[in-house]
Amino acid sequence: MTLQNMMAQHMTPRQQVQSLLDFIDASPSPWHVVETLAQRLNACGFRRLAENQVWSLDASGRYYVVRDDSSIIAFATGQNPLPSSGFKIIAAHTDSPGLRVKPNPCMASDNLLRLAVEVYGGPILATFSDRDLGLAGRIAYKATDGSLASRLLRSAEPLLRLPNLAIHMNRSVNEDGLKFNKQTELPLLFAASDSLADGERFASWLQSASDLSPEQILGWELSVYDTQKGGFWGDDQAFYANGQIDNLASCHAGLSALLAASEQETTTNTLVCAFFDHEEIGSESLKGAAGSFLPDVLQRIADGMDCKSGDYTRALANSLMISTDMAHAYQPNFPNAYESNHKIIVNQGPVVKINHNHRYASTCLSEALFVDICQEIGVPLQKYVHRGDLACGSTLGPIASARLGIKTVDVGNPMWAMHSARESAGVDDHAYMIRALSHFFAR
Numbered sequence: 484m485t486l487q488n489m490m491a492q493h494m495t496p497r498q499q500v501q502s503l504l505d506f507i508d509a510s511p512s513p514w515h516v517v518e519t520l521a522q523r524l525n526a527c528g529f530r531r532l533a534e535n536q537v538w539s540l541d542a543s544g545r546y547y548v549v550r551d552d553s554s555i556i557a558f559a560t561g562q563n564p565l566p567s568s569g570f571k572i573i574a575a576h577t578d579s580p581g582l583r584v585k586p587n588p589c590m591a592s593d594n595l596l597r598l599a600v601e602v603y604g605g606p607i608l609a610t611f612s613d614r615d616l617g618l619a620g621r622i623a624y625k626a627t628d629g630s631l632a633s634r635l636l637r638s639a640e641p642l643l644r645l646p647n648l649a650i651h652m653n654r655s656v657n658e659d660g661l662k663f664n665k666q667t668e669l670p671l672l673f674a675a676s677d678s679l680a681d682g683e684r685f686a687s688w689l690q691s692a693s694d695l696s697p698e699q700i701l702g703w704e705l706s707v708y709d710t711q712k713g714g715f716w717g718d719d720q721a722f723y724a725n726g727q728i729d730n731l732a733s734c735h736a737g738l739s740a741l742l743a744a745s746e747q748e749t750t751t752n753t754l755v756c757a758f759f760d761h762e763e764i765g766s767e768s769l770k771g772a773a774g775s776f777l778p779d780v781l782q783r784i785a786d787g788m789d790c791k792s793g794d795y796t797r798a799l800a801n802s803l804m805i806s807t808d809m810a811h812a813y814q815p816n817f818p819n820a821y822e823s824n825h826k827i828i829v830n831q832g833p834v835v836k837i838n839h840n841h842r843y844a845s846t847c848l849s850e851a852l853f854v855d856i857c858q859e860i861g862v863p864l865q866k867y868v869h870r871g872d873l874a875c876g877s878t879l880g881p882i883a884s885a886r887l888g889i890k891t892v893d894v895g896n897p898m899w900a901m902h903s904a905r906e907s908a909g910v911d912d913h914a915y916m917i918r919a920l921s922h923f924f925a926r
C-alpha cells in the first residue's frame with residue numbers, strides 16, 4: 484500500500500475499504516498487523532522509538548513504539564500545553580480469535596498427518612471448517628551473533644484444512660448445529676504421512692518458511708488464518724467481507740485519522756493511537772490494555788514535553804479516549820437475538836455502545852463527546868444496547884480507562900458474524916468512522 488493509499492480522507496468509501504482489505508490481507512496475525520502498521524508509519528515520516536532507550540521528543544514530532552511485536556502506540560506531539568489539553572487517544576486491538584498451533588503439534592495416524600491446535604479467544608469454531616487455511620506468526624531464534632531475535636513468517640499457499648464430516652455421518656447437523664470438540668475434533672489436516680519421522684515434516688516446513696536452520700529455532704507462535712482475500716459483495720457492492728474485521732477495521736480507521744492529522748505540519752493536540760494485542764483473552768498481559776504499555780508511553784511523552792511533577796495527572800484528567808471495537812449489526816433472520824429498540828443497521832453509521840454494568844466504558848458525558856463529533860460533521864450515529872437476557876461482551880475501553888483515569892467512550896462499526904473466520908460489514912460505515920475519528924483529532 485502506498486503513502487497516498489493511507490491518506491484515506493481523500494478517498495471514496497470504496498477506496499477506503501479496499502485499503503482496509505489490503506491491510507487485513509497483509510496482516511494475517513497480530514505480529515503482522517504491527518509490522519504492517521509500522522511500515523505505513525515509517526512511510527509517513529513517523530520515527531520508531533525503543534522502550535529500552537532514552538527518548539528525546541521534538542515539538543510536532545511523529546513517533547511510534549512497539550511492545551513485544553504485537554502492540555503498537557503511535558503519537559504526534561501537539562502545540563498545546565499537555566497538562567491543560569491532555570491526550571486525545573484512539574484505542575483498538577490487533578488480535579482476533581482463532582486457532583494457534585501447539586508446541587508439539589504433529590499427530591500421525593492412518594497415513595495422515597495432522598497438526599494440533601489450541602483455541603485462542605472465542606472464535607466461531609465451525610466457520611474454520613472447509614476453508615483454505617494458512618499459518619502466520621513469529622519465530623524466535625538465535626542469531627549468528629548469539630543474540631535472541633524473532634522474525635515473521637507466513638505460508639504462501641493454503642496449508643491446512645478442517646474437513647467437515649459428511650452429512651451422511653452427521654444427519655442432525657442442520658437441526659443440532661455444527662460442533663467441534665476442542666481437543667479431539669480440531670486437529671488440522673496438514674499432509675499425507677510418509678517415511679519422515681513424526682514431527683520432521685512440520686519442522687522442515689518451519690525451517691523453509693522461516694529460512695532458519697533447525698538448531699537456530701528456539702520457539703514460535705503460529706496463528707491459523709483464512710487465506711481467502713477480502714472482497715466486496717451485495718448489489719451495489721455495499722458490503723465487504725474478510726477475516727479479522729474485528730478489530731482491524733478499527734485499527735485502520737484510527738490510523739487513517741492519525742495520518743490525516745499528521746499531514747499538517749503541526750497538530751494542536753497530542754494525538755495517540757494505541758493498538759493492543761490480547762484483547763480477545765482479557766487484556767491482562769505485558770502488552771495488553773490492562774498492562775503498563777499505555778501508561779508507560781503516556782508518562783514518557785509527558786516527560787519528553789517537559790511536564791513537571793503533577794502535570795502528568797493533570798494531563799490525564801484533561802484527556803479523552805475513544806475505544807473503537809466492532810458492534811453487532813442486526814441480522815433479520817434472527818430478530819430475537821437483539822434488543823428491539825437498539826437494532827444496529829449496517830451502513831447507517833457508527834455505534835456508541837452503552838452498558839450500565841460498565842461492560843463498555845461510555846458514560847453520558849463521554850457518549851456526548853462522540854455524539855457531538857458526529858453531529859458536527861453530519862455523520863449518522865446509532866446506539867447499541869445488548870439484550871437484557873444475554874451476557875454482554877466487553878472490550879478494552881473499561882480496562883484502559885480504569886487503569887488511566889481517562890474519560891472514555893466505547894464506539895464501533897456495525898458488523899455481522901463477529902468472530903467468524905469470515906466476517907462482514909458495510910462500506911459506508913467505514914468511511915463514516917474515519918471521518919468521525921479524524922474530526923476527533925482535528926477539532
Ligand code: CO
Pocket residue numbers: 576729730762808809
Ligand atoms: Co473486538
